[in-house]
Amino acid sequence: MxxxxxxxxxxxxxxxxxxxxxxxxxxxxxxxxxxxxxxxxxxxxxxxxxxxxxxxxxxxxxxxxxxxxxxxxxxxxxxxxxxxxxxxxxxxxxxxxxxxxxxxxxxxxxxxxxxxxxxxxxxxxxxxxxxxxxxxxxxxxxxxxxxxxxxxxxxxxxxxxxxxxxxxxxxxxxxxxxxxxxxxxxxxxxxxxxxxxxxxxxxxxxxxxxxxxxxxxxxxxxxxxxxxxxxxxxxxxxxxxxxxxxxxxxxxxxxxxxxxxxxxxxxxxxxxxxxxxxxxxxxxxxxxxxxxxxxxxxxxxxxxxxxxxxxxxxxxxxxxxxxxxxxxxxxxxVPAELTALRKELLELPAGNVLDLRTPARVEVRTRGRVQVEIHAADGTATEVLAADDGPATVFLDGSLLELLPDGAPPCTVRLYPGAGDLVRVRGDLEGAWALERPDVRS
The missing domain is CATH 2.115.10.20 (Glycosyl hydrolase domain; family 43)
Known part of the structure; x- marks a missing residue:
């Protein structure tokens, strides 16, 4: 597609x-x-x-x-x-x-x-x-x-x-x-x-x-x-x-x-x-x-x-x-099969603040606290998610966010960044990957 x-x-x-x-x-x-x-x-x-x-x-x-x-x-x-x-x-x-x-x-x-x-x-x-x-x-x-x-x-x-x-x-x-x-x-x-x-x-x-x-x-x-x-x-x-x-x-x-x-x-x-x-x-x-x-x-x-x-x-x-x-x-x-979506490992900047251009398609692994915000071009910020449920996986795919903590129920949220907005993920981040569906179809 x-x-x-x-x-x-x-x-x-x-x-x-x-x-x-x-x-x-x-x-x-x-x-x-x-x-x-x-x-x-x-x-x-x-x-x-x-x-x-x-x-x-x-x-x-x-x-x-x-x-x-x-x-x-x-x-x-x-x-x-x-x-x-x-x-x-x-x-x-x-x-x-x-x-x-x-x-x-x-x-x-x-x-x-x-x-x-x-x-x-x-x-x-x-x-x-x-x-x-x-x-x-x-x-x-x-x-x-x-x-x-x-x-x-x-x-x-x-x-x-x-x-x-x-x-x-x-x-x-x-x-x-x-x-x-x-x-x-x-x-x-x-x-x-x-x-x-x-x-x-x-x-x-x-x-x-x-x-x-x-x-x-x-x-x-x-x-x-x-x-x-x-x-x-x-x-x-x-x-x-x-x-x-x-x-x-x-x-x-x-x-x-x-x-x-x-x-x-x-x-x-x-x-x-x-x-x-x-x-x-x-x-x-x-x-x-x-x-x-x-x-x-x-x-x-x-x-x-x-x-x-x-x-x-x-x-x-x-x-x-x-x-x-x-x-x-x-x-x-997370089912093991979904690791095949990982395209490349992303470098985590100092301060554990990951700014993503839209459309954001990433997997983020956290040790604990995580916060997701939309930052508009005019400098305003809108909080989408704030959680501190211990180690967790976060998936971002355009307007869909899925948080799957290891020890707490998941959380599904929709977010609507505009063209040119940044999606900021910050907290106690452990790793992040850009995601892309493989081209192979069968």
């Missing part, structure tokens, strides 16, 4: 140079080891409308290429107003001779434009390479008949107790207000989901403390270091909050089977997944001996819709992160 002249464009994070981008979706690794990452996408404009699934792939998490689109709205179908969030997996239950490791499958929310808070679960199939959509979405689960249901969406699939289960985020209006819930389904046959009850309710004392919301979005339930970790994107009605999409929290707990063999999630603690203001709707993916996490970084609140329309693009995915637990704290570390 040719380098854009826009100093804010996160060129290392985005393959598509135009259009709207939000939630990472349908992430899977095919039999040949290639990663396929889908995401909410509107190629027509920098606005959230006409949502389909964009698609990119990589052999190494570093070099990416654009692939054919995934699911797209279809007139007269359950997804006619948008193909919203969901997951990807290799479905061994649908295996045939043409597929050696399971059928690459996408499970997503379809909205019809009538009541988009209430989504149906759709299942679509890809070719063996995971590249082409060969079977469009069919309805696997209709809207459940639950009194007071205000919303349901964002299917996730997991295996436990020898069976395959599906969950959806939801919210219910009850006498005392709104209660977020996770709806539970059996889905041994991915194209036939059967509702069996609730995996977790928001009035559970631990959930109420650590994940308060009107509705839980984008639930992700994965094993990390011997425990189950539940990621929840917190949604509130816009009239009850500054913005409906608030932040992402996690719960740590256990999956217990009841007398009927139905799992229930029992949380014991929780906290924030990312401490920054610009991180939402992450997707967690099991990869052999690790769990990788991608998130959506939206445009910052200081960016107007008019500015976003002019730039012609909106949103980016974070770099993948490896999840780990330290007690009840969920931490993220």
């Amino acid at each position: 040719a380098e854009t002249l826009d100093p804010c464009f996160p060129a290392l994070h985005r393959v598509h140079p135009r259009g709207w981008l939000n939630d990472p979706n349908g992430i899977l690794r095919t039999a040949d080891g290639r990663w396929h990452v889908f995401f909410q996408h509107n190629p027509r404009s920098a606005r959230h409308e006409h949502i389909c699934w964009g698609h990119m792939s990589s052999p190494d998490l570093v070099t990416w290429r654009e692939e054919p689109m995934g699911p797209s709205p279809r007139p007269g179908e359950a997804d006619q107003d948008g193909c919203w969030s969901g997951v990807g997996l290799l479905d061994a239950a649908a295996d045939t001779a043409a597929y050696t490791a399971g059928v690459p499958t996408l499970v997503y929310s379809g909205v019809d434009g009538v009541e988009n808070q209430l989504a149906r679960v759709l299942v679509a199939r890809l070719d063996p390479a995971g590249t082409e959509l060969i079977a469009p979405g069919t309805v696997a689960a209709d809207i459940p008949e639950i009194p007071g249901l205000i919303g349901v969406r964002d299917p996730f699939v997991l295996e436990h107790g020898g069976r395959r289960w599906g969950i959806q985020g939801a919210g219910i209006r009850e006498a005392g207000g709104f209660v977020p819930v996770l709806l539970l389904y059996t889905c041994d046959d991915l194209e036939r989901w059967e509702y069996v009850g609730e995996l977790l309710r928001g009035d559970d004392p631990v959930a109420a403390e650590h994940a308060p919301a009107d509705l839980w979005e984008c639930p992700q339930l994965v094993p990390v270091d011997g425990r189950w970790v539940l990621l929840l994107s917190l949604w509130r009605h816009p009239e009850r909050s500054g913005r409906s999409t608030v932040q992402v929290n996690h719960l740590v707990g256990d999956l217990a089977l009841d007398d009927g063999g139905i799992p229930r999630f029992v949380p014991t603690g929780g906290g924030r997944v990312d401490l920054g203001p610009d991180f939402y709707a992450p997707q967690a993916v099991l990869d052999r001996d690790r769990v990788l996490l991608w998130g959506w970084s939206w445009e910052g609140l200081e960016r107007s819709q008019e500015q976003t329309d002019v730039q012609g693009w909106a949103g980016a995915l974070t770099f993948p992160r490896e999840l780990r637990l330290d007690g009840g704290t969920l931490l993220s570390r």
